[in-house]
Amino acid sequence: MKPTAEIIALVNETPDLDEYGKVDGAPWPESAKIYDTLLNQGADSIRQVVGMLQVIDDGTDYKPRYVIHGLVMHAGKPEKQVQRKLLRETLCSELQEDYPASIKGYLLRQLQLCGNDSSVPVIGAFLLDEENWEYAAQALQAIGGDASLGQFRAPLAKAASSEKHLLTALQALGSFQDAPSAAAVRKHLSHKSETIRLATAWALAMMADAEAVPGLLKLVDNTSGWARLQVVDFSLTLAYKLTVAGKNALSSKIRDHLDAAQKEGEPIS
Amino acid sequence: MEPSQSPSNASRRQFIKKTATASAGFTIVPSHVVSGQGKVPPPSETLGGALIGAGGRGPGTFKRLGDNVQMLAKCDVKYVGQEDNKTVYSDFRRLLERKDIDVVAIATPPHWHALISMAAAAAGKDVVCEKPMTRFIAEGRAVVETFKRYNRIFQIGTFGRFGVSRKKGSILRHKIMSSGLLDPCPVVYHHKGGLKVKQWSGRADLTPTEPPENLNWDLYVGPSPMKSYVRQRTGGTHRNYWDYEGGGLADMAQHSLDPFQWTYAKDHTSPVEIEAHAPPAHPELCAMWGWIEMKYADGLTLVMESDEWGDPYTRRKARGLSLQDLSQEDQSKIAAMPDPEPLVSFPEAVKTRQQAGGHAEAAHRCATLLHLANISIRTGRKIKYDPIKEEIIGDEQANRLVNPPMRAPWHLPF
Structure with a gap:
């Protein structure tokens, strides 16, 4: 949305960069007046600040970038639920507008700090985005x-x-320790890419996937160097998790296999 | 923000706590024991060493490995085109595969410290790592648990604690604080200046360019969010960016906080309240701040003042600690306490397998001070911290800075 003269003037209240191009911001109470004004004026004012963003972050649009991030942190205060809802809904709405990818990337990074469940569908639409x-x-x-x-x-x-999309999805599912995804993830243990195989092994370890034990141990036997160090580490993680889950026999199986597979000079027992 | 189930926070921490208690049955045999048929190396043995991150801090950090270390290889992402994968590497993964390397010095920018330290431990190496130990809090706990898992030696590359641990006054303060007899603690420790806040503030007017051909930019960025290349993101000025470090505070404060932490026996805990005086932060760049006040649960107050921005700190006056703060009976108890054991240097720790001074837990707690201060600067508000769960209380947004997700394929191990 094209900014009005009033919004431009408000954003321009942000101090200029100093002679070395460095940020020398005003104290929070002074800066918060700008943020509160924008939040009180509503979504259109915030959209206008987004409309001031430039494709390349080279300082030309330093002020609107700084103001948007300040808005996110200001509205992130625990007590500012209403303002936060307005801000995240507005940023999500802007994500669906026809902005260049770099500007959408900036908005996604701000939603990392202020988004919630309601923002998820809009953000999720970018999981297969090229940029x-x-x-x-x-x-x-x-x-x-x-x-x-x-x-x-x-x-x-x-x-x-x-x-690249598969790698990111696998890692995320591992972070979530999402056991229901294990079957779908497991098939990538034999992927042609070593990076994908390692991401898969880690994700399955994080999911405490008992059915992954043979696959991980096979990887231990069939890899060398960095990949082997990694798979041994993931196998230990899986062994821990299986122990925590009370599956001691499977955990022991991993340990025994690692013991037997240990090579001269390797740091595994 | 409403409470959420974040995979990168609560669940991971819970798992680490669980696995930590189960770790005794999974201790890894040290590589020296394996390769030396059950014996630790004799004191005269020369160890194979490597340097990862061969910039300005590299040689000094490598020297900390000890006199009996021979540099076999060095590695830097800017060595693309020069690497022979024998003595010069551009990818730390290839270097860590070598079995003749026993000890590693890490002097990369801090966003790589934790991941490379943990990878080195998994490869059976002992590690000296340049400060700060981490880029964010959760990395530190992962490093601590990983070094337990592999029974490796970790030492952070600041040594202020070694000096104070030999001084009579500091030893007395350490004994008083570790006795638990002083509660509440009236001490206000005030450090002012020398924090290079302006120097390590970033420039917001730089135009992205193509990275140079000798630099593997993707590997340089590693676990941090991918951004367009500007030269200042590398080569020392990386300190100016949240993506890689945390400004002058993260770079310089450990010099005073490391001895503070030993003197006041805070190697195993963290502050519970943190408040900063600073302007709103830039999304990418570390910038100005005035002061930070941090309070521990026992009442000990730590103040860091930049002397470079805003109003001076006037809330409380600096206040030291003496034996007279205790009753006569408690003074007698302190007098009867043995002095703490001398801190162990890295070379000695490698030989004896004792814990080094500036070990992983101490380094993690010191880095936590820096990160909590920067989180308060970035959020612009007072935060409350649970030093046991290692999470910020009642502030979802601030908590998202405790353990930000990493860019695949890089991740914390647990």
Whole structure:
């Protein structure tokens, strides 16, 4: 949305960069007046500040970037629920407008700090985006909860043809320790990419997936170098988790296998 | 923000706590024991060493490994095109595969400290790591648990605690504080200046360019959010960016906080209230702040004052600690206490497998001070912290800075 002269003037109350191009902001009470004015004026005022963002972050749009981030932190105060709702809904709405990818990336990074369950569908739509999939994944992981988790389950199959999207989805499902996804994840243990195989092994370990034990131990036997160190580490994590879950026999099986597979000079017992 | 089930916070911490209690049955045999048929290396043995992160701090950090260490290899993401994967590497993963390397010095920017430290431990190496130990709080707990898992030696690359631990006055204060006899603690420790706040503030007017051909930008960025390249994101000025460090505070404060933490026996806890005086922070760049006040549960107050921005700190006057703060009976108890054991240097710890001074838990708690201060600066508000659960209380947004998600394929181990 094109900014009015009034909004431009308000944003321009932000101090200029100093002679070295560095930020020398005004104290919070002074800055908060700008944020409160924008939040009190409502969504259109915030949209106008978003409309001032430029494609390249080279300082040209330093003031609107600074104001938007200040708004996010200001509205992030625990007691500012109403303002936070307005802000996150507005940022989500702007994400669906026709902005360049770099501006949408900036908005996603702000939603990582102020989004909640209601923001999840809009953010989730970027999980297969060519440029902003990582920012979307990081925002959803920060928001957490079942709604965010659900966003990663669905794209797993769709992402299979794109390694970068698949990698990010696998890692997120591992972070969520999402056991119901284990079966879908497990098939990637034999992926052609070593990076994908390692991400899969870690995700399955995080899910405490008992059915992954043979697959992980096979990877231990069939890898070397960095990959082997990693898979041993993930196998230990799986052993821990299985012990915590009371599956001591499986945990012992992992330990015994690692003992037997240990090579000269390797730091595993 | 409404409470949420974040995979990168509560569940991970719970798991680490559970696995920590179960870890005794999973201790890893040290590589020296494995490779040396059950013996630790004799004192005269030369160890194989490597340096990861060969910038300005690299040589000094490597020297901390000890006199009996031979540098076999060095690694830096700016060595693309020069690497022979024998003595020069551009990818730390290849270097860590080598079995002849026993000890590693890490002097990369801090966003890599935790991940490379943990990877080195998993590869059977002992580690000296440049400060600050981490970029965010949750990394520190993961490092602590990983070094327990692999029974490796970790030492942070600041040594202020070694000096104060030999001074009579500091030893007395350490004994009083670790006795638990002083509660509430009236001490106000006030550190002013020398924090390079302006120096390590970033420039907001830089135009992104293509990275140079000799730099692996993707590997440099690693676990942090991918951003366009500007030269100042590397080469020392990385300190100016939240993505890699945390300004002058993260870079310099540990010099005074490391001895403070030992003197006041705070190696195993963290403050419960943190409040900063600062302007709103820039989304990418570390910038100005005036002062930070942190209070421990026992009443000990720590004040860091930049002397570079805003109004001076006037809330409380500095206040030291003496034996006279205790009753006669308690003074006698302190007099009867043995002095603490001398801190163990890294070379000695490698030989004896004792815990090094500036070990992982101490380094993690020191880095936590820096991170909590920066979280208060970035959120612009007072925060309350639970030093046992290691999370911020009642502030979802602030908590999202305790354990931000990493960019795949990089992740914390647990």
